Every structure is written in C-alpha cells, then in structure tokens.
Amino acid sequence: MLQEEEDLSLTIAQIVQKLKGSRLYAQLERQAWVSLQKPEIKLETLKEDIKEFFRITGWEKKLHNAVYSELTVFPLPRHPAAPPEHLKEPLVYMRKAQGSWEKRILKSLNSMCTELSIPLARKRPVVEQKELLNKWNEMGTDEPDLSLFRPVYAPKDFLEVLINLRNPNYENGEHLNFKTHLGLIQVPLKVKYISELKEFFVELSLNTGQLGIDDATQVPPELFENEHVRLGQKVLAEQDSAAAQQYIRQGSPTALRAELWALILNVSNQPEDLLYYEQLKSNVIQHDLLVDSLIYKDVKLTASNDDYYFVFEDYLYQVLLCFSRDTAVLGHFAYNSASPPKSYIRGKLGMEDYAVFYPPNVAPLCFLYHEPSKLYQIFREMYVRFFFRLHSISSHHSGIVSLCLLFETLLQTHLPQLFYHLREIGAQPLRISFKWMVRAFSGYLATDQLLLLWDRILGYNSLEILAVLAAAVFAFRAVNLMEVTSLAAAEAVLADLSTLKVMPLLQIFLFATVT
Amino acid sequence: MSRVQVPCHIKGAVALQVGDVRTVQGRPGVLVIDVTFPTAGPFELQEITFKNYYTAFLSIRVRQLGSPNHSPNKWITCLRDYCLMPNPHNEEGAQEYVSLYKHQMLCNLEKVLELRLILRQPSPLWLNFTLEELQFFQHGPQVGDFFLMEDQNYQIRSIMFVLGIVLDYKLNSLKEQ
Numbered sequence A: 001m002l003q004e005e006e007d008l009s010l011t012i013a014q015i016v017q018k019l020k021g022s023r024l025y026a027q028l029e030r031q032a033w034v035s036l037q038k039p040e041i042k043l044e045t046l047k048e049d050i051k052e053f054f055r056i057t058g059w060e061k062k063l064h065n066a067v068y069s070e071l072t073v074f075p076l077p078r079h080p081a082a083p084p085e086h087l088k089e090p091l092v093y094m095r096k097a098q099g100s101w102e103k104r105i106l107k108s109l110n111s112m113c114t115e116l117s118i119p120l121a122r123k124r125p126v127v128e129q130k131e132l133l134n135k136w137n138e139m140g141t142d143e144p145d146l147s148l149f150r151p152v153y154a155p156k157d158f159l160e161v162l163i164n165l166r167n168p169n170y171e172n173g174e175h176l177n178f179k180t181h182l183g184l185i186q187v188p189l190k191v192k193y194i195s196e197l198k199e200f201f202v203e204l205s206l207n208t209g210q211l212g213i214d215d216a217t218q219v220p221p222e223l224f225e226n227e228h229v230r231l232g233q234k235v236l237a238e239q240d241s242a243a244a245q246q247y248i249r250q251g252s253p254t255a256l257r258a259e260l261w262a263l264i265l266n267v268s269n270q271p272e273d274l275l276y277y278e279q280l281k282s283n284v285i286q287h288d289l290l291v292d293s294l295i296y297k298d299v300k301l302t303a304s305n306d307d308y309y310f311v312f313e314d315y316l317y318q319v320l321l322c323f324s325r326d327t328a329v330l331g332h333f334a335y336n337s338a339s340p341p342k343s344y345i346r347g348k349l350g351m352e353d354y355a356v357f358y359p360p361n362v363a364p365l366c367f368l369y370h371e372p373s374k375l376y377q378i379f380r381e382m383y384v385r386f387f388f389r390l391h392s393i394s395s396h397h398s399g400i401v402s403l404c405l406l407f408e409t410l411l412q413t414h415l416p417q418l419f420y421h422l423r424e425i426g427a428q429p430l431r432i433s434f435k436w437m438v439r440a441f442s443g444y445l446a447t448d449q450l451l452l453l454w455d456r457i458l459g460y461n462s463l464e465i466l467a468v469l470a471a472a473v474f475a476f477r478a479v480n481l482m483e484v485t486s487l488a489a490a491e492a493v494l495a496d497l498s499t500l501k502v503m504p505l506l507q508i509f510l511f512a513t514v515t
Numbered sequence B: 001m002s003r004v005q006v007p008c009h010i011k012g013a014v015a016l017q018v019g020d021v022r023t024v025q026g027r028p029g030v031l032v033i034d035v036t037f038p039t040a041g042p043f044e045l046q047e048i049t050f051k052n053y054y055t056a057f058l059s060i061r062v063r064q065l066g067s068p069n070h071s072p073n074k075w076i077t078c079l080r081d082y083c084l085m086p087n088p089h090n091e092e093g094a095q096e097y098v099s100l101y102k103h104q105m106l107c108n109l110e111k112v113l114e115l116r117l118i119l120r121q122p123s124p125l126w127l128n129f130t131l132e133e134l135q136f137f138q139h140g141p142q143v144g145d146f147f148l149m150e151d152q153n154y155q156i157r158s159i160m161f162v163l164g165i166v167l168d169y170k171l172n173s174l175k176e177q
Helices: A002-020 A023-035 A046-057 A059-073 A084-088 A092-116 A126-134 A136-141 A155-163 A194-200 A225-238 A241-250 A254-264 A271-286 A290-301 A310-323 A327-334 A372-385 A400-414 A416-424 A429-438 A447-460 A464-476 A478-482 A487-493 A502-511 B145-157 B161-176
Strands: A121-123 A287-289 A342-345 A348-351 B003-005 B014-016 B030-036 B045-053 B057-064 B075-083 B097-101 B112-120 B130-139
Touching: A002 A023, A002 A059, A023 A046, A023 A059, A046 A059, A059 A241, A059 A372, A092 A155, A092 A290, A126 A136, A126 A271, A136 A310, A155 A400, A155 A429, A194 A400, A194 A464, A194 A502, A225 A241, A225 A254, A241 A254, A241 A447, A254 A372, A254 A447, A271 A287, A271 A310, A271 A372, A287 A290, A290 A310, A310 A372, A400 A416, A400 A429, A400 A464, A416 A478, A429 A464, A429 A487, A447 A464, A447 A502, A464 A478, A464 A502, A478 A487, B030 B130, B112 B130
Parallel strands: none
Antiparallel strands: A121 A287, A342 A348, B003 B130, B014 B030, B030 B112, B045 B097, B045 B130, B057 B075, B057 B112
C-alpha cells in the first residue's frame, strides 16, 4: 500500500512538472484571475468557487484531457536507482543494437555528403529564400536533380538488422529445443497470446457493432450506424479525451473523424500553434538540410506515384520539411530507445531527426485535415506517440521487434501448416509482411480501410493491431499461399491488398477462427 | 523516507546442483548469495534494492540476533518465491530495477546479522542469472518525515491539485493585500 501511494505521488509530481511548463497552465492562471471579477466568487470560499467556475466553463475538462494525455503517453515512473537509458530501453543488448544501427545510418549519410560534396546543413542565400517562399505551396512542381541521391536505408536493411538481433545471455545454440524460434526473429520478448488479444480487443468482438462492418449498404442504418453517429456527436460536445478514445474503438464516422482524432491526441488549434508552424516554415526557408533532398526523393518515389496520395504531394513537403526541424519532437526521445543525431549549422546547434521518413504515414492524414498547421500538429503527435516505434529497436510491446514476433507467433500457432510450407519454400512470412507493418499499412490498403485501422490504433493506444491484421491477411489468402512454390510467387499472391476489408478480417481472425 | 545504506560484504554466488558440477550436463537452476555485514552490528533492515539479471524467483532467509536466553540464532525465511519474471522464458522483468521493503517481508527484520538470497531460474534457455547492484538500507534520521507525509496526503487528495496550488498562491497573495 505504501509503495502504491509513493508511486502515485511520484506520477502526480511528474505530471505537474510537465503541465507547469505548458500553455494550459498559463491559460488556467489567467482564467482564475479573470474569474475574480465575477460576483459569485467569494473570498471566504475562494478555492471552491473557482473550482466550480472552471467546471462550468469547461476548463476542468481541458485539464482532464491534458492529464489523460500525459498518462497515456508517459511511461511509468522509474525506479530511483534506474539511469535514464533504462527508461528508454531496459534491455542492454537492445540499446547497443539501436546505437550501432544509428551509427550506421549516420555513417551512410556522412559518406553521401562527402561523395556529393554537399554540406549536411547550410544557410540559404537570400535570393533562394525568396524563391522558396514564393513556391511554398507548390513545391511539387520543382524538379531538382536528385539522381545522385540514394535512399539511406530500405525496410529490407532494417529487417536484416532485426533478424540478427541476439541476446548474449540466451541459448542460441544449434540444437532444437522447445523454444526454438522458427521464424526470423530470435529474441524471446513477451507477446500476447490469442486469448489475451481477445480480451484486449474485446470491443472488436462479434457481438459489438463496428464501423467497417455494420455500416455496409445492406445493413439498415437504424441497427447501429445512426446511434453510433449520435453518440460520436455527444462525445465531441463533451470534449472528453478518454471517452473519445473508448468510442473510437468501434470506428469513427467519416464526418467526425478529424475532430475525434484531434481530441484524442489533445491537439487544439490555437493561434500559438499557427505561429509555431510559421516559425518552423521560416526555419525551412532559411536553412537547407541534406535531409530535405532525401525527403524530396522519397516523396517523389512513393507518394507521387500512388493513385490516392499524389494530390497531396505539396502538403507532404510542407509537413515533412518542417518536421525535420522541430525541436519539440526531441521530448519523445526520453522514452524512445533512439537518440537524435545532431548537425551543426555554422556554429549554431541544429537538431536533426531521422534521416529517412516514411511519407505515406503523413499522406492518409491529408484526407482529414486541410490546413497545413493542423495537419502538421496531428502528424507530429501521431509520430511521437506511435509511429516512431516502427523505426527504432526496442523491447516495447508496440515496438517493431515485438510486432514482428507477435506476427510470427500468431501465424505459427494458428496456421502451422501454412507457416511450415512457406518456410520450406524459402518464403519466411515476415519477409513479406514486414513492409506492411513498418509503414502501418499505409500505401497498401484502400484509404478508408486504412483510416478505420488507424482509428483502432488510437483507440487501443497500441500498434499490436498491425501484427494481428498481417496474420489475418495471411489467413485469408491461405488457400492460395499453400499452392505457391517460391518467395516471388508468395509475394505475388499478397501484392495487392487494396480490395481487402480490414474489420471483417480482424474479427474473423480474432473471434471466429476455429483452432 | 530517508534511508542510510549499510555497507555489506557479498559473497560470490554458489550454484546448488545435485551431482558433480563438472560431469552433469545442464545449467544449475538455483544460486545462493550470502550477504554479511561485518562492520555494522545487528540493524533494522528497511529496504533492499538491486538490478535483476534474468532471475525468475527470489527467496530470502535471514539470521537475526536472538534474545540472550534463547538458543543460538536460527535462519528464518522472510521472503518466499518472490516473482521477478512473470514468465521465466521471456524477457519481461529480466533486467529491471527492483526495491523490496520490510512491509513485504514475512517476519520482522529488527536485528539482522546476515542474509541469504536464494535465486531460482527454472528455464534452461538462459546462460547465466544473478542479481546486480545489491544495496541494503536501514532507517535514516526521522526529521521532516511528518511534513513529507502531510504533503503527500495533500497531493493524493485530488487530481485537480494543479488548481489547488494556483489557488493557494492566489489566496495567500489576496490575504496579504
């Protein structure tokens, strides 16, 4: 009991510390002062009256949302003896692997710089700045020569690093034992069994209405859809983050999705946010980073060629270029196993984030948000909560290593014949599904299906659904996969996912598969 | 709560295994670590902290100073099969920092002479297991405890304490006017 009280007060102290520096704290203080003018606030019961005032005017709700947001994002308070690296990643060998992976990326980036004799960062001349400002909204029309730039790494390279991850204290011998990993991942992390997944994803069960299934044209809307939309509107009126997160587990109506996501991620469009975005934009215009060219190339190769996302090319540049200069993102490195590489701009310290992004992660958001500054906020918040885990090596249950292991375990347990067959023909299933998971399926699914999937990621605050969906896709195409005889043929069977409906697949795999 | 570290001498881990260590295949699943306190006399143990390294279960036996008329000091189990790794085959909890407090123990630890830590790791998958950075603490001086408790109670009372602090400040500044 004493320990729990101490833990609670430690958590409270940490949250206070974070909130004290935030805008919300200043606003609450201002509101408290303003409220003193009101006649109903009496000096004898000052505290109670002001609390009542906050409750009525909705400021208490905002505080609730901010605290809830901190609780979901912030990891648990650490043991006083634990060093900060332990909070980022408790397992020593994973930290080492992440460190060497980062070194490799930086080395590759630096060698590219010296080869092409382009500085990592430079200040733009004034003429160039003016030019960029003029065509800020149409950067897609620019056609710089990017043929010499090559991508720093591909998902395949990252997969190779994960496959070679080994725990030095683990029995990695040649002999088969009861715990030999037949898949590619060889580290014994904890992953959920299907019974635990059924409990975790209980709102996806067969008895509960889902958007993505129960809003099909054949189903009369009075059964589920109308009520669900009404409930969504009520949740938005209440402005309660926790309720919104619970609500979105059953899917979000298209009309309400943008606001619901903003509410769950606790992103509000204040004038200060617009100013922040403008500041980042001016940073982009003043300084040119090597990473910018890599971003251009990446976007040109991927999103511009995609049937759904090419329209958003300009938005993508605006968001990603600003993102690479945003120092607020550094805050998430406290619980991310990676560390930010630094680059110097003529003596002034500039911070650089990852060398390569995955632009399709931004592209689906363009369907929801039109203003660049709000789009940017949402993207940044989604990145620091979820998507960074897909690019760094860690033992977190939503990290990419755990997702890969979860996928392989599910497949092995529930489709053992398929797994064995694919392994025998040299087509390890993870080689095919890795690229889906590392991009959170964006670019592979139809956009409306993708947004339904991301609804659940937000609702459950976890990326494990990506691994479950990957296994469900294999289960769905199992009959065809059993007949293939090579890796290329297996990839061909699974090449096109754009016709898949995500929610029925998940429901069948979790709740209706006979084992 | 303030606490004071007690200097200790930790003997190397001894594996308990049936049969000859050299000829028998397989790794030992039980290790024993003896801890003595040569410089400190019998003291009251408050807290034990350590960093786990792949130990699944921990038991602790303690030898205390008995009263003068009783028979020589006996060993008593004060912690039995405390679980450090929920699944001995997985990495969960394998490298965590842990604190054990006297209220979690089965008996009073008033006059501790020495401790014996019994580590168990039933899974054959791990090459080694042990506890690192072992530290033992006794009660520190009591000044200021009362005020700390008051503060904690205040904080625990409501989640709106942020407002409480703001309002207290305002209340005080208004009173001064």
